[in-house]
Amino acid sequence: MNRYYYDFHIHSCLSPCADNDMTPNNLAAVATLAGINVMALTDHNTSKNCPAFFQAAKRNGIIPIAGMELTTAEDIHVVCLFEKLEEAMEFDSFVDKNRIRIKNKTEIFGDQLIMDGEDNVIGNDDYLLSNATLITIDDVKKTVESFNGVSYPAHIDREANGIIATLGTFPEECGFLCTEFYDENKIDEYTEKYLNLKEKKLLVSSDAHYIWDIKDKRDYFEIDDEPYSSDKVRREIFKALRMVDKS
């Protein structure tokens, strides 16, 4: 068994609110410095910097996961993670068709830069990425599963775009098996108040928008990784997120 430290909630320069220094190579390099072994890139409503992030991760010796932070129709943020890059890109195309298109005002919201594996700007998204999509919170889990992904509500301990602030509870009907905290010190308070959280796998991630937001290693998965491959590690992590071995 080996420990794999993770951060599953990171924004790149493609998210309007994230710093332009959050380039794929900077993210991967800082992950190494922070002692993170597995990092997921989760830009708002897009996975279009994931291909570049995969190249940068390989160069820096960390295991990448392709993801997205989806904004639901109710303005709730949900982390979506995929075992394979191609699955994330297919989901990305699906989300593209379900976005509400408002022209991005870069002077207000910031740039939305798409990069290649060498941190060159190869494009940008002209429409604001962070606003609500047409996908409802009730439909997220099964929709993401149809792309072989896993989804769970992001930063539920936050007022802005957290599921509890928005819906008043952690609704069991949505079927989520995991959930994310921004502040690990809030976990006890929330699990006492919302008892169904005790059954969930609780993850803590940084939601970094600036380089200095990326936290040092903290939470980890204990994984039997023999014979080692990054695919094997990813597979085992997704098993844990799907709670396959829970019974």
Place this chain on the structure above:
Amino acid sequence: MTVEKLKNELSLKEVCLVNAQREITGGYVGDLLSWVMGKAESGNVWITIMSNVNIIAVASLTDVSCIILAEGVEVDENVLNTAKQKGVNILMSEKSAFEIASGVANLI
């Protein structure tokens, strides 16, 4: 002012009217349910654009006289059935929350 009278005065569409004679005692506007739970008062008209099924739970909990969905927001079958079960009045309007709220304010 009853819910039924309000419906007629403001030409609101009936989505689920189970207690038409309920008396109205003011109003609250909001979409973040954690806030509505803490702030809306018994008898209030609650104006929102949120259509998730949890609005029924919040309406029951706060004992509001009715929910008014603004901007032509529609609810699905599940929400409608839950509202009927829990005895929650729901009305709807194509108008914005601001326009509905000013209409309510003029009447009560």
